[in-house]
Amino acid sequence: MELRCSWDKDDTVALAISGGVDSMALYHLLKTSYSNTFGRLILLHVNHGQRAASEAEAAHIMNMAAADGVLCETVRLDIEKGDFSQAAAREARYQFFDEMMVRHGVRVLLTAHHLDDQYESVMHQLLTGRYLPGRMGIPYAREEGGYRIIRPLLHIPRAAIEAYAGRHQVTYFEDESNSGTDYTRNYIRHNLMKDIRASEHLQPDQLLKLSEDLGEIDGMLREEAADFISGRQVLSREELNERRRISRIYIVNAWLASRGLGARRRYIEEMLDVASSGTAQAEFPVGDRLVVIAYDEIRIEAGDSVTLHRLDITENGMYSFNGYKITVEMAPSELPVRVRTRKEGDRIFVPGVGTKKLSRLFIDRKVPKYERETMPVVTGRDHQIIAVGIIYNIMKTRGNHSRLSVEKGVRQ
Secondary structure, X not given: OOOOOOOOOOOEEEEEOOOXXXXXXXXXXXXXXXXXXXXXXXXXXEEOOOOOOHHHHHHHHHHHHHHHOOEEEEEEOOOOHHHOOHHHHHHHHHHHHHHHHHHHOOOEEEXXXXXXXXXXXXXXXXXXXXXXXXXXXXXXXXXXXXOXXXXXXXXXXXXXXXXXXXXXXXXXXXXXHHHOOOOHHHXXXXXXXXXXXXXXXOXXXXXXXXXXXXXXXXXXXXXXXXXXXXXXXXXXXXXXXXXXHHHHHHHHHHHHHHOOOXXXXXXXXXXXXXXXXXXXXEEEEEOOEEEEEEOOEEEEEEOOOOOOOEXXXXXXXXXXXXXXXXXXXXXXXXXXXXXXXXXXXXXXXXXXXXXXXXXXXXXXXXXXXXXXXXXXXXXXXXXXXXXXXXOEEHHHHOOOOOEEEEEEOOOO
């Protein structure tokens, strides 16, 4: 079985060894056929602590390494079963790897990802909507904060690895959780990929060609996005909407990244939907900041400092104001209306009673003081208050077809 080796003969290399057939077969290859391709080998084993058998497996790996005269560093993750997830485990694994690579001055980390992992990764990205922006699949090599991660088995199918392990009597362990379908990747492995391989009309290799093609497209779109955002702190809504949708996704993604922010594709698509709609203003929390869509501008503001104080509505549509969604469907003769924050002396009209101080209404409705400063106050053409947040709306009592609704807690 031929490895793809891209490290130097005098390199110290670390192998992430789980005890599964892929990493144990790779270890066997490194200490036999490929022992002259590196200077020194160390093993890194992570015991996730989620199975009873994991303690015995960790002990076996330690004893094996000691018998072979190979340094082995291990760690047992302290993650409660109720808090365990693939993402949490991966983050903890790489934190351990990072520490060990620094401690031992290692510049190359080998992992035993194989061709079947590549197929499953591409399928996972496709079916969960994570394929853009970004390249698809698992890269053969990548930089990870001061060291390189290399996957020398990435071109070899699991069946070939299992056959090698059988021929050379390699001891390995099966993780019974891999046979279940609770995790998305396991479902893809045991259901989708199994059926694809069983069909004479389907070719898994086409997934790799798709990955390569989208990789080239990804490069072109990144260049286009970089050109668009060059020198811009604020995006033009009109110019953005003139671009193809896929270009807009890349542009917003690159723009956020240039400010140290990131968002999933689905969230970016929500922003684009609002940006291309009739909504005049909207806010999207991203990290500790806000992406604010306001008329023809899209900008980023500090999350704790964005408070709108005035919004003039000249046409029907949906609007956002300090965390409230305001929907306007009024007769043209009733427009424009203005949305603002409260003013000293504001009074509202109470049918059958007369007028009442807005401050009194806040007290009666037990509105907290901090909410009073940002709650939308809507006034009509005659400058009279027609709505206050969700606690007052005189438009609902009018006997005509015009409508004004205010909803709380909505950041579009």
